[in-house]
Amino acid sequence: MKRLILLLLLGVIATANGFTGDNSLLARVTVYWARGGHGTDRYTRQHKSATGLHLHQGHCAVDPTKIPYGSRVVLPDGSALSAVDTGSAVRNRKAARRLGRTIPERNAVVIDKFFETKRQALAWANSNPPFVNVKVIPPGAPPVATPNITNSQPIALSPPPTTMINAAPASSTGAIVAATKAPVSPPTGAIVRNPLGRLGR
Numbered sequence: 001m002k003r004l005i006l007l008l009l010l011g012v013i014a015t016a017n018g019f020t021g022d023n024s025l026l027a028r029v030t031v032y033w034a035r036g037g038h039g040t041d042r043y044t045r046q047h048k049s050a051t052g053l054h055l056h057q058g059h060c061a062v063d064p065t066k067i068p069y070g071s072r073v074v075l076p077d078g079s080a081l082s083a084v085d086t087g088s089a090v091r092n093r094k095a096a097r098r099l100g101r102t103i104p105e106r107n108a109v110v111i112d113k114f115f116e117t118k119r120q121a122l123a124w125a126n127s128n129p130p131f132v133n134v135k136v137i138p139p140g141a142p143p144v145a146t147p148n149i150t151n152s153q154p155i156a157l158s159p160p161p162t163t164m165i166n167a168a169p170a171s172s173t174g175a176i177v178a179a180t181k182a183p184v185s186p187p188t189g190a191i192v193r194n195p196l197g198r199l200g201r
Contacts, residue, residue: 023135023136023137023138024133024134024135024136025066025067025108025109025133025134025135025136026104026105026107026108026109026131026132026133027073027108027109027110027111027131027132027133027134028093028095028096028099028100028105028108028109028110028111028130028131029075029110029111029112029113029128029130029131029132029134030089030090030095030110030111030112030113030125030130031112031113031114031115031121031122031124031125032044032061032087032112032113032114032115032121033114033115033116033117033118033120033121034047034055034114034115034116034117035116035117035118036117036118036119037118044114049061049084049085050069050084050085050086050087051069051070051084051085053084055084055085055114056114056116057114057115057116057120058079058080058081058082058114059081059082059083059084059085059114060073060081060082060083060084060085060111060112060113060114061083061084061085061086061087061090061111061112061114062083062085062086062090062109062110062111062112063086063090063091063093063109063110064083064086065091066109067083067109067111067136068083068138068139069083069084069139070082070083070084070139071083071136071137071138071139072136072137073111073134073135073136073137074134074135074136074137075132075134076132076133076134077128080137081111081113085112085114087112089110089112090110090111090112093107093108093109093110094110095110095130096108096109096110096131099130099131100131105131108131111134
């Protein structure tokens with residue numbers, strides 16, 4: 001029984017830390033900034049990243065042993081960050097170890113989101129939860145095609161085939177007639193009203 005509980009606990013921790021196939025990780029998202037107040041280093045003030053790229057909004061600092069440089073980190077709100085920087089607090093997961101209440105939270109990776117000013121950084125930090133599940137897209141992964149939902153092509157409706165079955169048994173006890181018919185649908189090219197109340201073409 002103890003082994004089963006231990007295996008279940010390890011499975012939960014592995015899932016929370018992203019060792020499953022969907023590249024999802026539990027992360028402690030912190031913020032850092034270039035201007036405004038104490039707390040930035042000279043590299044950040046000069047917009048220098050660990051990879052040599054010029055820092056701007058949309059970049060983040062990661063532990064490159066867990067999230068490779070060049071990866072895209074997708075947050076729950078759908079915004080994507082480019083992993084181009086690192087730092088000692090990110091690598092040793094200081095924020096996760098201090099703030100985490102559960103074992104998965106204390107073992108979470110730290111992602112440091114870059115902002116231009118302290119005001120922007122603190123406003124974002126105060127309006128978002130500290131621990132979130134993020135999706136990591138490796139640098140060599142092909143881009144995901146977005147579906148085209150603004151297609152202006154007319155909707156063509158084709159009626160389903162109608163079948164009539166008449167059967168009479170060979171016995172002399174009486175004739176039984178069975179008929180099945182598919183539901184009737186509007187003819188091809190009819191105007192269809194969508195749920196939003198606008199007429200379709």
